[in-house]
Amino acid sequence: MVTLMRWILWRPFGFGFSRRHLKVESCGITESESSIPLAWVSLIQKPNRTPDIFSLDQRKRFSTMPEIETNRRDSELFSPPSDVRGMTKLDRAAFKKTVTIPVLKVRKEIVNKLMRSLKKAALQRPGIKRVIEDPEDEESRLIMLDPYKIFTSDSFEKEELSILKQLNVSPQISKYNLELTYENFKSEEILRAVLPEGQDVTSGFSRVGHIAHLNLRDHQLPYKHLIGQVTIDKNPGITSAVNKINNIDNTYRNFQMEVLSGEENMMTKVRENNYTYEFDFSKVYWNPRLSTEHSRITELLKPGDVLFDVFAGVGPFAIPAAKKNCTVFANDLNPESHKWLLHNCKLNKVDQKVKVFNLDGKDFLQGPVREELMQQLGLLSKERKHSVHIVMNLPAKAVEFLCAFKSLLDGQPCSSELLPIVHCYSFSKDANPAKDVQQQAGTVLGVSLEACSSVHLVRNVAPNKEMLCITFQIPAAVLYKNQTENQETHDDPPLKRQRTDRDF
């Protein structure tokens, strides 16, 4: 809540502060040296004292006073009070602080007109009204101005002065004691004031429905509950804050998490690329940073294509593909993912187009995938024009599952253009990650993929660790039983070199 304490006529500092000088000073607001004119600073420090009108001499004298030195260390006008430093349990009341703000008194009927021209000069703070009633004159309003920009009537830009003149408004600045509360500080300002000086402040998080998913560093852990609560308070729609407490090394790739603040309920609903997914975030894998990758793969698919999603999670490849009229076979070993995958297929009205399995990836490939490929690529399907795609998004392990393709099918190989296209994800810490992934996959399959695969950089997951997707058609020599090298070169035209998405 913003409380008017008092406003009195503010006289400019006088000839000693030229406009130019003030502008230069105002550039450094994030530096440790305060750029606020000393008179403003004194008012911040002593909110209950009626501010005097300072002459230049007084200002000079004032600058040597001890509280000014304190303020210089305290630095920013809009920082929370310094005594919140080290707070581990959030006490919102401790964030109250009074600052003195320059204001312009204007007739109420011209406020709207004037505000359009004073956009740059007006105060911009969360939850603070820029125009308030004048407690001394109901026909007037006070326009709050940015104290880093406006110090005296000379601080206005030429155009601003001209509009003030046109509207017959005196550019004389008055001052106003404004009470700032917890609500008026930004998340980063609060955490910067609370956490030890000079240490990193994290206000970044992944949003999963109503959940903010943080990944706090060790020095932030003593403040974890406060950080969680501030994250909830400052982000509308977030009602729960969780922290990752281990690396994602369990089978089902879901995070072990601790609820820092807010709702314990991890049942959530997210929208991604216009589809809706519901799931229990504590039991399944979901990463909002993969939405671009999900749509990149979906865009490669054409209506009628077949998609096998070996590690489907709760459906972010399978559901958009089914909406595109592809035939989809989606699998996940985690019974919870399987449950939510079924649910999400219904939710997005594609349950008739997706066959859902709860198998180990290898069993899925050697069972339902094999059976379907035998049909799709077999003699009965000579006329087929559609492609078969196999998505394998389990970057820590998917490459190992490629061995399931070796001699998977019997009989005569299909024509080369019908060979299934694999999109297999992997991590790499190598200096040449694309080549590394090509070698990883090639080694498992026993062929070189360097001339016949493309590699796409999905994202940087950690310093020097990339997530990549290698795309290639499974060579007939790998996919079909009893294929000798000679037969392969005879039956198949040479595999085309595919485009590399990124030059590594």
Ligand SMILES: C[S@@+](CC[C@H](N)C(=O)[O-])C[C@H]1O[C@@H](n2cnc3c(N)ncnc32)[C@H](O)[C@@H]1O
């Ligand atoms: C990285 S997540 C990807 C999920 C989804 N495709 C996505 O993009 O969000 C990997 C998924 O593989 C599943 N999984 C892990 N090991 C598996 C296995 N051996 N067989 C099948 N699924 C497995 C996990 O349960 C998890 O849902």
